[in-house]
Amino acid sequence: MATTTTDPQLGRLVDGRYEIVARVARGGMATVYRARDRRLGREVAVKIMHPHLAEGVDGASFVSRFRREARASARLSHPGVVAVFDQGVDGDTSYLTMEYxxxxxxxxELREGPLRADRALDVAAQVLAALAAAHRVGLVHRDVKPENVLVDDEDRVKVADFGLARAVTEVTSTATGTILGTVAYLAPEVITSGGCTPATDVYAVGVLLHEMLTGALPYPGETPVQVAFRHxxxxxxxxxxxxxxxxxxxxxLLASFTARDPARRPAHAGVALAALRALxxxxxxxxLDRTADPVVPGTTTAGSALSPVDEAAADDATTSPPGPAVGAGSADDVDEIPAAFFADVVPTGHVTEHVVTAPTTAMPHDVPVRRPRRRRRAAVAWLCVAVLLAGGGVGGWWWFADGPGAWTDVPAGLVGAEAEDAQAALDAAGLAGRTTEAFDDEVAEGDxxxxxxxxxxxxxxxxxxTLVVSLGVEMLTVPTGLVGSAQRDAEAALExxxxxxxxxxxxxxDEAPEGEVLEVSVEEGAREPHDTEVRLTVSQGPAPVQVPQVVGRSAQDAEQDLAAAGLRVDHADPEHSTEVAEGHVLAQDPEQGSDARRTDTVTLTLSAGPREVKVPDVVGMSEQEASDALADAGxxxxxxxxxxxxxxxxxxxxQTGKAPEGSTVTLTVW
Structure with a gap:
């Protein structure tokens, strides 16, 4: 009866954000799932470290290595590198999210057989371009293999799983005494000492290219320890x-990529990429249009069984459901070999080989020696000469084609020299020179x-x-029309x-509205160095003022006081007043002490003096009646x-007839 195993992670919401949809791959260190980022509404790959790895004495180192993958990958920004979005811990779960x-x-692709030659070279070129971006920031991948090379639906190649990547300056040995990485692609220096440089990744790409072209690894049919020993x-x-x-x-080319001595390989992926493109x-x-004959499943081209490494890779590929690749390859498929196994190996790659395959045996004195005839001895002599000449020819070809004689060092003293002098130095060293130009703030033009x-x-x-020749300091032209424009427009023009x-x-x-550019720190239209910081002086509009008190003052005096404060004056229609003399300020708007800005307008109302009113005739009235009538009239x-x-x-x-309101009328009573 079949047993169905349900992954407990399926349907889980990691960190309240990532909803696990399906399992994609499982490896020795982590499992990779396809998930949906609920916050951003996109598909991502979530890599969850196996819980048991965080336990025990070595748990902290595994967690540290897992988190280092996120930090290392986040430093890379290249279309050929799978992007890392996030990293965190949800309870006991360490996870990171990547581009899906x-x-x-x-x-x-390799399970279908060898690749066409041009396809194999193109894939290798894209892998090297991605590794070159890592090498430029001081990172070494350490685990280049087919499972970590993803091909999207548009046939673009992306390198995934920088889980073994470390800063070059930090990677000098394998502290645990265990070799991490897939052994079929490991460079000799990783096996012997744990040391790792960008040339280590170049070695792995060489093995990968061999596999793509031939359909098989270089050492099929052997155990991982045997493969490592042969590397x-x-x-x-x-x-x-x-x-x-x-x-x-x-x-x-493959011999140079996979030289046992790292010094004989291209120093980093950028150099290897240039060599591959030239080839x-x-x-x-x-x-380029040809494809090697496919390898019969279970055998090599010679009919031997697949290596355990090949079988492990095939088994690992079948443990995951078919479908899209994700940013974790096979999730850290690791072969482990005790480094002490190779402790006695000379790490330079120069190994003494035994030429005599059988011990020399002394002949008994009583055995008669049959001497060859002169003709046979002459034939043997000529044969030896021919072998020596052939061997010398092959050795000489190797020496100058790919051996030490094919390489030299770039001369010192080129940087800072004039371009013509540097080219002359290259000519003297027998090297060709290519020239590109770039602006530089320190190196003089032409150097x-x-x-x-x-x-x-x-x-x-x-x-x-390649000689990069200085164009000197890059000079830029300051735009014109900045003064008088809006601050936003001026800043955009400068940027x-x-x-x-x-x-x-x-x-x-007082004149420029708020936000208008008044001055520029450099002259408009001038040529200035590219790193010049340009500053703008921007109008804040008229300055703030307080409105002075001018009520009761003459019109002339009031206008002078307001003008001194930067305020403008407007007049309303005069109004009659019995309290303020004619021609003096009866009222002002805004009032005294109000906040205003220079050039704001203050409206003044001047007094027209008292009104002329009819004087009542009170002769013949009593004193009280007359006083009341006059008071009522004002x-x-x-x-x-x-x-x-x-x-x-x-x-x-x-007084009779009309008189100013509020004036005094004198009465005579008797």
């Missing part, structure tokens, strides 16, 4: 042994800024050194011209009494 790559891994003690067999139509140039350009179409490869680095005698815009200053201005009253006002009758009033 719909497609398959390279192992799936250390033997040069890899040339691919033309399995695929006779491959030209010698392909053998030479591909020179290969004829009848080679060499840098070289590729660098001084002292190996270069083929028939190769070329488009390549300048950095510094913090702006502000200044009050007049003040003054009374003169004769004989004590005996009869209480108004006899005279000093």
């Amino acid at each position: 790559v719909p497609g398959h891994n390279l192992r799936a 250390v003690h033997e040069d890899l067999p040339p691919p033309s042994e399995r695929v006779p139509w491959l030209p010698a140039e392909v053998d030479a 591909r350009t020179g290969l004829p179409d009848d080679v 060499v800024v840098s070289t590729e490869p660098g001084a002292g680095e190996p270069v083929r005698r028939d190769g070329a050194v 488009d011209a390549g300048f950095t815009v510094g913090p702006s200053g502000g200044a009050y201005d 007049f003040e009253v003054d009374v003169n009494r004769y004989l004590g006002g005996l009869l209480d009758t108004v006899r005279f009033q000093d």
Whole structure:
């Protein structure tokens, strides 16, 4: 009866954000799932470390290695490298999220057989381009293999799983005494000492290219320990042994990539990529279009059984459900070999080989010696000469084609020299020179800024050194029309011209509206170095002021006080007033102490003096009646009494007709 195993992670919401949808791959260190990022609404790959690895004495080191993968990969930004988005811990679960790559891994293509030559070279070139980006920031992948090479639906190659990557300066040995990585692709120095350089990744790409071209690994049918031993003690067999139509140039390239001595390999992936591209350009179409005969499943081209390494890779590929590849390859498929097994191996790659395969046996004295005839001795002599000449020819070809004689060092003293002098030095060393130009703030125009490869680095005698020649300091033109434009428009114009815009200053201005550029720190239209920081002085509009008190002042005095504060004056219609003299300020708007800005307007209302009103005729009235009538009409009253006002009758009033409101009317009463 079949048993169905359900993954407990399926349907789980990791860290409240990533919903696990399906399992994609499982390896020795982690399991990779396809998940949905609920926050951003996109598909991602979530790599979850196996819980048991975080337990025990070595748990901390496993967790540290897992998190180091996220930090290392996050430093890389290249279209050929699977992007790492996030890393975290949810309870006891350590996870990281990566770009989800719909497609398959390279192992799936290799299960169908060898690749066409041009396809194999193109895949290797894309892998080297991605590794070159890592090497430029000081990272070594350490685990290049088909499971970590992803091919998306648009046939683009991406390198995944920098789980074994470490800063070059940190990687000097394997502290645990165990060799980590897939043994079929390990360079000798990793096996012997744990040491790792960018040339280590180049070695793995060489093995990978051998496998793509031939359909099989270099050492099939052997255990991992035997494979590792042969990597250390033997040069890899040339691919033309399995695929006779491959030209010698392909053998030479792979020999340089997989040289046992790291110093004889390309120093990093960038150099290897240049060599690969040069090779591909020179290969004829009848080679590029061909594909090696497929290897019969379970055998090599010679009919031997697949190696345990091949079988492990095939088994690992079948444990995951078919479907898209993700940013974790096979999730850390690791072969482990005790490093002490190779403790006695000389790490330089130079191994003493025994020429005599059988011990020398002394002949009994009583046995008669049959001497060869002279003709036979002469034939043997000529045969020896021919063998020596042939051996010398092959050795000489190897020495100058790919051995030490094929390489030299880039001369010192090129950087800082004039371009012509640097080219002369290359000519003297028998090297070709290519020139590119770049701006530089330190190196004078016409002098060499840098070289590729660098001084002292190996270069083929028939190769070329690229000289980067300084164009001097890059000068940019300051845009015109900045003064008088809006601050946002001026900053955009400066940034488009390549300048950095510094913090702006502000200044009050009665004419320029707020946000308008008043001044620029450099002259408009001038040529300035590219790193010049340009600062703008921007108008803050008219300055703030407080409205002064001008009520009761004459119109002239009020206007002078307001003008001194930067305020403008407007007049409303005059109004009559019995309290404020005619021509003086009766009211102001805004009032005294109000907040305003220069050039704001204050409206003044001037007094028109008192109104002319009719004086009531009060003669003949009593004093009280007359006073009340005059008061009601708006007049003040003054009374003169004769004989004590005996009869209480108004006899005279000093004003009649019309008089100013509020003026005094004098009455005579008696």
